[in-house]
Amino acid sequence: MNLQSPFSSTHSFNYEHEWKYDVFLSFRGKDTRYGFTSNLYEALSRKGINTFFDDDGIQSGDEITPTLVKSIEESRIAIIVLSPDYASSSFCLDELSHILHCIKRNNRLVVPVFYDVDPCDVRHQINRFGEAMAKHEQRFKNDLNKVQKWRDALHEVANLSGYHFKHGKGYEHRFIGNIVDNISKRITRRPALHVADHPTGLQSRVSKVASLLDVESNAGVHMVGIYGIGGIGKTTLAAAVYNFITDHFEGACFLENVRENSSRHGSVHLQNILLSEILEKEIKLGSVKKGTSEIQKRLCQKKVLLVLDDVDDPEQLKAIA
Known part of the structure; x- marks a missing residue:
C-alpha cells in the first residue's frame, strides 16, 4: 500500500480530522435514490451521523461539479452504493475515481455496498458491469485512458471490505442497521488528538x-x-x-x-x-x-x-x- 504519492498542493493534510461531513454517499440516482440510499441516509441521520446526500440534483451532466468535489474532500468516510446500473453512469465512475484518489489514498475509509450486485461482477467487470464498460469504450474510444481509469477504480473498490445485500436473502432494514452501527462506532469513538499548533514536516x-x-x-x-x-x-x-x-x-x-x-x-x-x-x-x-x-x-x-x-x-x- 503506497501512501506516499497521493498528496498534492491541492489537498490539505488534516491531522486533527475536522470534517464537514462524517459520510459522503455515492450512488446512482436512478437505481436507489428513492429506495435503499434514501433509507440509508435517513438511518445515518437519525444516528446523528452528518451525511452528504445529493438530493438537490447536483448530479447533472457527465462530469462531477466543484461542489461535489469539495464535499468529497471534506468527508471523513465514503460509502459507495454499487447497484446494478452504477457503472452505466460516467458521472458515477468519475465520482468513484475521485473518492478513491481523495479519500482512500489519504487513508480515510471507503466502504462499498454491493446492492443486489455480485462483487465479482464489479471486480472483473462482467455481466451488467461488463456491458456498461463496453459501451463506455465505444463512447470514449478517443479517450480509452479515461475508461481504463474507471476500470481500475471498479476493480479497486471491489477488493475493499464492505457489505453485500441480495434481495430475498435478508431484511433490508437490518442490513442498513448493520452498516449504520458500524459507521457510528468508527466516528463516535472519541475526539481527535491534538497534534501540534503548527505541524510541519509530518x-x-x-x-x-x-x-x-x-x-x-x-x-x-x-x-x-x-x-x-x-x-x-x-x-x-x-x-x-x-x-x-x-x-x-x-x-x-x-x-x-x-x-x-x-x-x-x-x-x-x-x-x-x-x-x-x-x-x-x-x-x-x-x-x-x-x-x-x-x-x-x-x-x-x-x-x-x-x-x-x-x-x-x-x-x-x-x-x-
Missing part, C-alpha cells in the same frame, strides 16, 4: 508509518516502533498517525506517558485504561497477569489500534500489547 512520516502498519489488512498483528532522543517529535508523530488511521479500526486507544504512569501506578492501571476505552465500559483488574489474560481474551477478535507513548521497558509491552 506528511511523509505519517504516510510511511501508516504504510508499515498496513491498516487495510485483517490478518495478524502489525507493530511499529518509533524511537530517538527526546524532543524530536515522536509523540507528535504518533498522535498524527493515530488520527490519520483510527477510522479503520473497531477499537482504538492512545496510552500517554507509559513510562511515568507505569512507574507511579503500575501496569495494571494502564491495562484498565486500555480495556475501558476500547470496550467502552469501566474495567477493574486485580493483577497484571489477569489484565494480560483479559486483553488477549476480549480483544483477540477485534481490529484494534493501540499507541503506547514513551515506553522504556519491554515488560510494559508484554503487559499491555
Whole structure:
C-alpha cells in the first residue's frame, strides 16, 4: 500500500480530522435514490451521523461539479452504493475515481455496498458491469485512458471490505442497521488528538508509518516502533498517525506517558485504561497477569489500534500489547 504519492498542493493534510461531513454517499440516482440510499441516509441521520446526500440534483451532466468535489474532500468516510446500473453512469465512475484518489489514498475509509450486485461482477467487470464498460469504450474510444481509469477504480473498490445485500436473502432494514452501527462506532469513538499548533514536516512520516502498519489488512498483528532522543517529535508523530488511521479500526486507544504512569501506578492501571476505552465500559483488574489474560481474551477478535507513548521497558509491552 503506497501512501506516499497521493498528496498534492491541492489537498490539505488534516491531522486533527475536522470534517464537514462524517459520510459522503455515492450512488446512482436512478437505481436507489428513492429506495435503499434514501433509507440509508435517513438511518445515518437519525444516528446523528452528518451525511452528504445529493438530493438537490447536483448530479447533472457527465462530469462531477466543484461542489461535489469539495464535499468529497471534506468527508471523513465514503460509502459507495454499487447497484446494478452504477457503472452505466460516467458521472458515477468519475465520482468513484475521485473518492478513491481523495479519500482512500489519504487513508480515510471507503466502504462499498454491493446492492443486489455480485462483487465479482464489479471486480472483473462482467455481466451488467461488463456491458456498461463496453459501451463506455465505444463512447470514449478517443479517450480509452479515461475508461481504463474507471476500470481500475471498479476493480479497486471491489477488493475493499464492505457489505453485500441480495434481495430475498435478508431484511433490508437490518442490513442498513448493520452498516449504520458500524459507521457510528468508527466516528463516535472519541475526539481527535491534538497534534501540534503548527505541524510541519509530518506528511511523509505519517504516510510511511501508516504504510508499515498496513491498516487495510485483517490478518495478524502489525507493530511499529518509533524511537530517538527526546524532543524530536515522536509523540507528535504518533498522535498524527493515530488520527490519520483510527477510522479503520473497531477499537482504538492512545496510552500517554507509559513510562511515568507505569512507574507511579503500575501496569495494571494502564491495562484498565486500555480495556475501558476500547470496550467502552469501566474495567477493574486485580493483577497484571489477569489484565494480560483479559486483553488477549476480549480483544483477540477485534481490529484494534493501540499507541503506547514513551515506553522504556519491554515488560510494559508484554503487559499491555
